[in-house]
Amino acid sequence: MQERVKQNYPFTHREISKKEAIEIFQKRNEPYKIEIINDLPGETVTMYRHGNWEDLCRGPHVKSTGEVKAFKLLKVAGAYWRGKEENPQLQRIYGVAFPTQVELDEYLARLEEAAKRDHRRLGKDLDLFSSMEEMGAGLILWHPKGGRIRSAIENYWREEHAKRGYELLFTPHIARLDLWKQSGHWDFYRQNMYAPMTIDDVEYELKPMNCPFHIQIFKTRLRSYREFPLRWAELGTVYRYERSGVLHGLMRVRGFTQDDAHIFCRLDQLEQEISDVLQFCLHVLSAFGFSDYEIFLSTKPEKRVGSDEAWEAATTALEKALKKSGLPYQVDPGEGVFYGPKIDIKIKDSLKRSWQ
Secondary structure, eight states: OHHHHHHTOBOEEEEEEHHHHHHHHHHTTOHHHHHHHHHSSSSEEEEEEETTEEEEOOOOOOSBGGGOOEEEEEEEEEEEGGGOTTSOEEEEEEEEEESSHHHHHHHHHHHHHHHHTOHHHHHHHTTOEEOOTTTOTTOOEEOHHHHHHHHHHHHHHHHHHHHTTOEEOOOOSEEEHHHHHHHTHHHHSGGGSOOOEEETTEEEEEOSOSHHHHHHHHTTSOOOGGGOOEEEEEEEEEEOOOOGGGOBTTTBOSEEEEEEEEEEOOGGGHHHHHHHHHHHHHHHHHHTTOOOEEEEEEOOOSSOOSOHHHHHHHHHHHHHHHHHHTOOOEEETTOSBTTBOEEEEEEEOTTOOEEO
16 A cells, blocks of 8 residues: 555546446456446446556545555454345455544544443443343343443433423333334335234234324324423333444444434424424533534435425424524435434544434
């Protein structure tokens, strides 16, 4: 790599037919590249070259290898091809590059600090929690000391919600599959749901979200407009199928308890309720020491339910609340969920990585 940087080879690209690209990689005996090419849309692909090396790449690149001023290879690890356990395991090489050595050194220093704070190591060293293959990947066991910390957090959560007029709900972990079909989860979120189970000839599903349960409670009787807003909260334990390649300590798991609330209100109350929720979120983040975050307004995705008018009204209400707050935010086009637009708050960790 250092030799190629010294040579200052220019990066050039060309567009060729998929047929020609497949022939190139057949000669090089690279079946994975051929598989990628076959899955790409269109009839052409782009190839990038520097020196005597050419490869399949979408690009773009810096102008030449000489612009790569400071880099370091960090580690190697096994990874299943395309993240699927049934595929062959390959070796993945991790590396970073920065415009200057100073920036690289700063990053490596942050890596060291992050290692000291790695919650996976701390969880084991302090006997807080564990996860093991015998239980199943991504499923967490809370030990007594971890349970003590979790109880303190949950007690704080209940107190703060009570101050703001929320009432607590408790809902089951499973429901008939028909409910998830009615809610749209089965059509739009099935890839992240576990397989149904059959009980008394009826199919049931582990809940990936709490929304349908709260709506079912709302529907148990006729409501008066005078009752609104109704603020209902739950520490709801949900189960989602995450691919093994993305599981990460307590950050990406398959079973977790989430701070979940649903607010039923009149249209004239909507903007104020959104504003209050936004301030509530930031208050809780601040209480736990999170001050570095980015805010995004995630708008209408391609696959969705509901009318365009309803989407427009909901997006406008979110946007008004953000503007009223005075907080800086960015629009994230098409990143809303299938049932509505959302405000995403992405916090930064000690490595400046974003977590939603």
